[in-house]
Amino acid sequence: MKSLTLFSFILFSFFGFSSAQAQTKEKTTIKVWGNCGMCKKTIEAAAKDAGAKKANWSPETKLLQVTYSSAKTNTDKIQQAIAQSGYDTQGFTAPDEVYNQLHGCCKYERKAVTGNVPVTPKASCCDKQKCGKDEAACKGTGCCKDKHCCKS
Numbered sequence: 001m002k003s004l005t006l007f008s009f010i011l012f013s014f015f016g017f018s019s020a021q022a023q024t025k026e027k028t029t030i031k032v033w034g035n036c037g038m039c040k041k042t043i044e045a046a047a048k049d050a051g052a053k054k055a056n057w058s059p060e061t062k063l064l065q066v067t068y069s070s071a072k073t074n075t076d077k078i079q080q081a082i083a084q085s086g087y088d089t090q091g092f093t094a095p096d097e098v099y100n101q102l103h104g105c106c107k108y109e110r111k112a113v114t115g116n117v118p119v120t121p122k123a124s125c126c127d128k129q130k131c132g133k134d135e136a137a138c139k140g141t142g143c144c145k146d147k148h149c150c151k152s
């Protein structure tokens with residue numbers, strides 16, 4: 001009798017342990033292209049909609065730190081949701097029509113297309129009439145940092 005109790009205890013703890021294992025809390029960092037605080041809100045909201053517990057994106061490093069339960073979601077699902085909201089991620093590219101709907105300030109320089117000459121489309125806030133500077137002054141600069149376009 002005593003051994004049976006011990007056996008069921010072992011069995012219980014084994015299954016208790018394995019079900020806990022199946023729901024491990026994962027923490028990872030994903031590269032997400034974007035510009036500003038508005039992008040940050042959209043990116044983090046998309047990640048949370050896709051099941052992430054915590055999401056924190058930095059406009060400076062373009063890195064999104066996410067915490068999620070592997071039983072609930074995964075990095076592909078999270079990245080797909082972010083791409084669907086208009087932002088390119090390391091694994092997924094946002095549809096052009098969604099990207100085009102983004103606010104002018106959020107039109108980040110998109111992820112370079114692989115296998116081709118890297119394409120870095122000019123962000124709309126680098127348009128001459130918007131920032132009042134020569135296009136050459138915008139070369140290689142990010143737009144909308146500190147709410148200023150095309151810092152020279």
Ligand SMILES: [Cu+2]
Nearest residue numbers: 036038039106
């Ligand atoms: Cu933005």
